[in-house]
Amino acid sequence: MMIQLTPDAEKKLKERIGNQPGRVRLIYDTEGCGCAVNGIPGLxxxxxxxxxxxTVSAGDSVAFVINRRQEVFFEDAxxxxxxxxxxTFRLDSNNQTYGTNIQLVDTRQ
Incomplete structure (x- = not known):
C-alpha cells in the first residue's frame, strides 16, 4: 500500500507529530455503526x-502504518x-474519495 502525501499534508502531519517520536496509523473506524463495512477512515x-x-509507503518524512486486517478497506495507491x-484531511484514490473531513488524533501518551 502507498499513500502519496501532498506537500501541504506532509507539512501538517510533521507539525502535528512535532519533535516527539511518532508515526501515523491509517484506520477504518467502525465503532458505533455496528457494521464493519460502514466505517469511516481516520488518522x-x-x-x-x-x-x-x-508499514504503508508514504515517503521518507512521515512514517505510516495500518492494521493488516484493515488493509482490505483501502486501495493500493x-x-x-x-x-x-x-x-482535516482528504483521502482519495483514482477510483473514489474515502473522506473529505478526516480527523488526525494524537493518541500518544
Missing part, C-alpha cells in the same frame, strides 16, 4: 506500531491532502 498519531500493523487553513 491516529501513535508511539509505536503493534504486532498487527504493517491513494493520495492524502489537507484543506488549507483547516486541520
Amino acid at each position: 491516529r498519531i501513535i508511539n509505536e506500531p503493534d504486532s498487527e500493523d504493517v 491513494m493520495t492524502l491532502d489537507v484543506f488549507s487553513g483547516l486541520s
Whole structure:
C-alpha cells in the first residue's frame, strides 16, 4: 500500500507529530455503526506500531502504518491532502474519495 502525501499534508502531519517520536496509523473506524463495512477512515498519531500493523509507503518524512486486517478497506495507491487553513484531511484514490473531513488524533501518551 502507498499513500502519496501532498506537500501541504506532509507539512501538517510533521507539525502535528512535532519533535516527539511518532508515526501515523491509517484506520477504518467502525465503532458505533455496528457494521464493519460502514466505517469511516481516520488518522491516529501513535508511539509505536503493534504486532498487527504493517508499514504503508508514504515517503521518507512521515512514517505510516495500518492494521493488516484493515488493509482490505483501502486501495493500493491513494493520495492524502489537507484543506488549507483547516486541520482535516482528504483521502482519495483514482477510483473514489474515502473522506473529505478526516480527523488526525494524537493518541500518544
